Amino acid sequence: MKIRNYWNLRDWGAGIWERANRPKRIAIAIVSIVLVTLLPFAGASFLATPIAAYDAVLVYPVGVFVLMALGLNIVVGKSGMLDLGYVAFFAIGAYTMALMGTHTGLNTWEIMPFGIGFAMLAGVLLGLPTLRLRGDYLAIVTLGFGEIVRLVVLNSTWSKGPNGIANIPMPPDIGPLKFKLEDQKVFFWVVVTMILLTIWMIRRLSIRRPGRAWEAIRQDEDAAELMGIPTLKYKIWSFTLGAAVGGAAGVLFASKNLFIAPEMFTLNVSILILSCVVFGGIGNIWGVVVGAAILGYLPERIRFISDARLLVFGLVLVIVMNFRPDGLLPRKKREKAIIKKEVNA
């Protein structure tokens, strides 16, 4: 317990941000974005990943994990619904890209809205009947949904079953920026852009009515309904937005990987993304980003110890969750905010 008092990065960071005025905040934001953009050039430093190509690792798993964790955080962190089938939306996005990319002449950017749209549609279709359920029941139903999607693509001819779909086209070049298999910097920048858009969207929503409705639903759903909040509507919104981010991540993943197969969309992915959210700090965007980045990167970084790496990975999870049960950067604690206000007053 004591550790929290002097190792509270979240409050330290929030403190810097709150003390800063507008130009200072813009400066902080620009510097951080530039630093992140330059990450692919740090391949020769200690960050380098053995075996796997460093810039590819930054795209998948790291970038895609961060994106998906942010999407799942809308569902799990903001409105408090446990979704164990999040991989389904990722798969829907990926298969949309694969099928439309190989059968039509559309490119990745044109398929992106379709991928997001189909994922959202699936979110609404799954949400309407199931979001009346709560807690464990919802978790089980979503878990089933994730498996259904995987089994359908595994057993269908249009998806080429277990063989998967190959020859998915790469995204077209954006001006001088060329997408190449052996140099994936541009992919990384695209993921970063998508992550920034997602963060912007979540932050906008959080301070407005949907954010407050989700917060109320998470804390006490019956009471939220009694306040006049149409809880089912807001829950479906949250679920669908999460699905949209998952679908977008799927489209990008398929277009980057050039080949997808059902075995890439197992329950493991759902659980891993959920771990990213919990590890980083449920409900806190920056925690989720850091958590997903670490959990995506770490197994690749320690790949040289081969068999032991999953053991180390598990140990890190256990140790960190022991010392920081609320995650690396936990969400804002109300009590602390009060103490601060009283000191200021």
Add this chain to the structure above:
Amino acid sequence: MRLEIKDLHVHYGKIEAIKGISVVVNEGEIVTLIGANGAGKTTTLKTISGLRKVTSGAIIFDGQDISNVPAHERVDLGISQAPEGRGIFPGMTVLENLEMGKFHRKNRKAEMDEDLDKIYTLFPRLKERVAQAGGTLSGGEQQMLAIGRALMSRPKVLLLDEPSMGLAPQMIANIFRIITEINKTGVTILLVEQNAQQALQRAHRAYILETGNVVKEAKASDLLNDPAVREAYLGTGAHS
């Protein structure tokens, strides 16, 4: 007639919790439902506010049958509930909790300050605790917050579910005094209580519920002196 329940039946799965009760609440009254655990008091309130589905029967509010109106729309009509066990949002501050009570109001910005003032006059304690998290309040303060939050939607009928639960005697007296005050401002109140003594002293009329049925309906003052009621609900050595 503000609110009328006609031959209401409610089920939890296959178990019938409410077996055909009828209750009338007139404009400006405090009506109380008293009864032991499992009598169906809370279920009745939850059904009126819409958290529970009606199996059969009707809930008539201002002449309109609302049994199929979803809970969040009943708030717009003017039914507001302070739920059992307070149901405040523990992670939100007192002010944020109160603001949530206005979530559905169209002109909430214009009404906000006026209504907050009203609630702070009723509950000065809440003003002192404005920036404190709901979860860190004492039980009595939480109950005040729950009632205050329910008032933020400017209800015509206020449903109170055991406001005295788990509170110290002095706080109970305080809460009941405020309930009477709220009623004097023109809010009709339907009160569910196990503390029959206090409830009957404050209410105009009362219904006694037993295992899903209304067994008695009378003026509250009559029930206070009814020997059978005294024995069953007030205890022989009832303190006053």
